Amino acid sequence: MRIVIAPDKFAGTLSAVEAAQAVADGWHRTDPSATTELLPLSDGGPGFVEVLHAALGGKVHEAQVTGPLGAPVTAEYLLDAETATAYVESAQACGLHLVPSADRDPGRTTSHGVGELIARAVGAGARTVVVGLGGSSTNDAGAGMLAALGAGPADALSHGGGPLADTPGTLDLEPARRAVEGVRLIAATDVDNPLLGIHGASAVFGPQKGADPDQVQRLDAALTAFADRVDPTGETRATPGAGGAGGLGFGLLLLGGTVESGVRRVLEAVRLADRLTGADLVITGEGSFDSQSLRGKLPHGVASLASEHGVPCVVTAGVVKVGRAEAAAAGITETHALVDSAGSVEAAMSRSAEELRSMAAAVARRWSR
Template structure:
């Protein structure tokens, strides 16, 4: 029997590789004969670079860049095992995790460091990029990133506007003369599941601003500033980003990629699955086990477990999802070919206990799954049936 193990990370407890190893141990406790194919995954959020680097036997490079509040931070970007592809997580340079909660301020937070990461990689000779959008502390529409790459954003006096979302309101001219010409020769795969537009009630400021420290008044100001940014972009490029799906991703940096980069948008899980060769690993498999920290109605919108399930369904392979927490609405996953969604929690315990014991809990639950699966297989064979 061949079993494909393809989990995401269990955030705060295990990365995807560690989760794969725990599941593998559980399988081996139930069956020494099983052939196990491990494919650690991510959905384009934090941890994507680490997962892809480990899965492809690549490496990471560390550089100092500008953090969200203008301070210097040490950020990593991934270099995949193919020797050609660079993976950049904007959260490494511009992430909310870099800012103490009481200092969050989307009016001034900048994506400048994300642009510096891209420039470092281009200087090193890379032209193929995966950009993982998510976990940002910013709402500057990607303006800081563009400035780091040479674009000048000028006010009515011809001066550079200040950093952050508030500065977007002052832009009157976009000067692209010094914008890095090497960008045009690059290829960017944007890993994001966000479909929000740039401005309006469903846009970057209203939907994501409060998570980044924006008050009600700040949200209104940020949205007006973002609208001016969209107006200025349309003057230069002819692209109407205001209601463009995905433009609002990661504080509006999605709009910058749409307008100024040779970019292709894909679901995060699809980008990762492609580079980890998930579909190839699934050939001739009898069972797929995936998992992540929480499974609920949002999982079906494009999280790792959903992407794995869809890939397995194409090959008529049953999928089991293991999760730390199973929330409301998870039943929707059964419509996509999942045969079971299970919490790994086996007794009453605190969140702290669960996070400390995730590896052993995942191992135990996997063993139970495999024993049940083998029992079903034997029963079917005795009855003269066959699996589907």
């Protein structure tokens, strides 16, 4: 058999690379003769640069940038010199994993470091900058990113979403626009949320970053006040994807950027369609396979492409919250949850690699026949 193993990360436990290797190791326990092709993936969140570097080559550049709480962090961007295209992973500069649980406060985390990475990439010769959105700790509508590129007043924009409720003085975005003049900016995301409202950045993603219901309301009001000043027509704030990464999508749109599917860009870069030719099975997965997964996240993208090529698709996940009928409608043949085999969420997370190996071995016993 020939199996393509193409998972996303299992958030909090395994990187996409580690997850793919665990599945391959487990499969070979049962079927040593199988050919397993490892293809770790990302939808724009953590792992975006690593995955694209493996697929495209290019050079990874390291930079010290401002982290989400103001302290410096080390981040990377990928530069493909042939196409003058840079790939920036926003989570490396403002990711939730960079903020200790006790300090998580989306009212004060900043996207400033993302702007610094963009500036470094442009300075290195990039004429297209693809910013992967996902896994952020921020809810500042990209204000910190804009400040890093020259928007002002810089101090008022660089301290998170909370202070945006009453930013003093005149907001000047022109220096930031000049900093990326002639550069194509792309927000790579697979969320279609607008900036504001019940489906916006604060309401949907704020609680994941530490906001309680009262703070969600305050943050939405702060982002509304900011948007009223920089987006008077209201058109940009309503664009699907503007709410990605706590509104970082909105900030990129204000600079003339566009929103594209992160999954589609990655799947095209790794040439998944070509790799599916002649495959007997594709295995994908992520930490939590839920209703959001069916709205264009990575397993859905892999399953859709597999279905087009007539290849069965199995999803392995930490937790599965999607029914069989819903999964089948998305082109998914089977789903398997580590929680079911491990007995609890805690057990699944504490020994996720071994549980994933055991699950893959069990799947192989059925499919290898």
